[in-house]
Amino acid sequence: MLRHLGRYLRTAARVSRTRYPGFIFGLPLSGDDIPIFTYHDLTSQELRRDLEFLAINGYRTLSLDEYLHSRRQGAGSAATPSTRRRVLLSFDDARKSFWQTALPLLHEFDAHAVLFAPTYWMDPPSQRHLETRGALRNDLFMTWPQLRACVASGRVDVQSHAHRHALVAVSASRVDFANPHALARFDLYDWPMRRRGEYDELGRPALGTPVYHSMPLLSAPRRLLESAEATWACQERVERGGGEDFFNRPGWRTELKSVHDRHARARPGRFMPPAAFQRLLASEFEHSREAFQTQLGYAPCCIAYPWMLGSRVSLELARRFGLRAAFGVALDYRAERDHTLPLPVYGRLKCDWLRFMPGIQRHGALAAVRKKLGGLAGIQHLAH
Numbered sequence: 001m002l003r004h005l006g007r008y009l010r011t012a013a014r015v016s017r018t019r020y021p022g023f024i025f026g027l028p029l030s031g032d033d034i035p036i037f038t039y040h041d042l043t044s045q046e047l048r049r050d051l052e053f054l055a056i057n058g059y060r061t062l063s064l065d066e067y068l069h070s071r072r073q074g075a076g077s078a079a080t081p082s083t084r085r086r087v088l089l090s091f092d093d094a095r096k097s098f099w100q101t102a103l104p105l106l107h108e109f110d111a112h113a114v115l116f117a118p119t120y121w122m123d124p125p126s127q128r129h130l131e132t133r134g135a136l137r138n139d140l141f142m143t144w145p146q147l148r149a150c151v152a153s154g155r156v157d158v159q160s161h162a163h164r165h166a167l168v169a170v171s172a173s174r175v176d177f178a179n180p181h182a183l184a185r186f187d188l189y190d191w192p193m194r195r196r197g198e199y200d201e202l203g204r205p206a207l208g209t210p211v212y213h214s215m216p217l218l219s220a221p222r223r224l225l226e227s228a229e230a231t232w233a234c235q236e237r238v239e240r241g242g243g244e245d246f247f248n249r250p251g252w253r254t255e256l257k258s259v260h261d262r263h264a265r266a267r268p269g270r271f272m273p274p275a276a277f278q279r280l281l282a283s284e285f286e287h288s289r290e291a292f293q294t295q296l297g298y299a300p301c302c303i304a305y306p307w308m309l310g311s312r313v314s315l316e317l318a319r320r321f322g323l324r325a326a327f328g329v330a331l332d333y334r335a336e337r338d339h340t341l342p343l344p345v346y347g348r349l350k351c352d353w354l355r356f357m358p359g360i361q362r363h364g365a366l367a368a369v370r371k372k373l374g375g376l377a378g379i380q381h382l383a384h
Contacts, residue, residue: 020349051105061086064159065157095140099146114158117158118161121165159301160323162285169214171224175211176382192383193217207239208235209234209235210260218314219309233262305327319342
């Protein structure tokens with residue numbers, strides 16, 4: 001119960017800090033307002049409805065360059081009826097559904113979009129820097145040839161979504177253990193990166209693996225290197241207890257907690273030295289840039305941060321590696337007004353809000369309130 005309460009409170013805090021534009025509550029778009037909507041995995045029906053709404057109501061989907069140019073012009077530029085209704089559509093993760101579903105619909109509706117790709121997951125397993133458990137790349141993600149085809153289409157701007165798209169443990173506060181129910185419920189990305197010998201491991205962990213309170217790597221102030229002995233002991237207890245059958249026992253969580261705490265007291269985890277953590281952060285931008293240059297022939301100019309806007313240190317690294325704009329989420333809209341940041345920052349809205357914009361068949365303000373309250377009950381993450 002306490003595990004769920006903690007995640008509920010963190011979700012409530014995120015919702016309470018989020019700033020939403022006025023159009024969600026029935027107000028008109030301002031002359032210089034260009035909403036950005038973000039999609040992840042999607043169905044054809046969902047995207048088709050949104051593109052039909054945009055077409056019927058005269059909204060123009062911008063390319064990334066057009067969006068950045070319009071933002072540089074700022075509020076001082078005159079808005080005419082032909083320029084007032086503009087949006088930027090963004091797609092995160094470069095999942096196969098973009099190639100199979102989104103790209104054909106963009107062609108059909110003469111629309112443009114920007115696709116943010118996490119370069120680690122585009123590589124064949126033999127070329128990866130880190131180990132990976134769980135689903136293979138080809139089960140979920142696009143390939144580099146498909147990304148090149150997106151660029152060649154003239155409809156899709158492909159930019160960086162960091163390299164690993166990883167969470168890291170930031171404290172020794174344990175939130176759960178990897179179990180069949182959680183592995184089925186939570187996405188590949190929701191499992192924090194784990195130290196395994198000299199390497200890190202991404203993806204879904206082995207049954208019994210302790211899961212600690214985590215943050216997105218590029219937003220985190222530090223990284224805990226968890227107790228390898230405690231992790232191994234918990235995994236071994238599950239394996240000797242019958243694997244998945246172990247979790248049918250009453251009190252399995254108490255049993256694993258006892259095993260974990262005994263070994264963690266003897267050999268606790270430790271925090272990564274600050275210089276090593278700085279190198280890890282820098283590698284996110286370095287690996288991403290190298291992959292883009294090798295595979296697509298250019299370096300990315302923009303990054304969409306996974307989950308939430310990166311730390312100030314991360315933003316400074318982004319600028320140092322040649323990025324000239326960063327995209328966050330609705331939580332980060334207030335950062336747009338912070339001119340002390342190392343580079344311009346733009347907030348994005350979930351695609352759920354697109355049909356709240358002015359136009360025929362728009363959703364009403366009451367639906368917006370219900371949706372916002374529903375966000376309080378929607379526990380989206382396991383570890384953060």
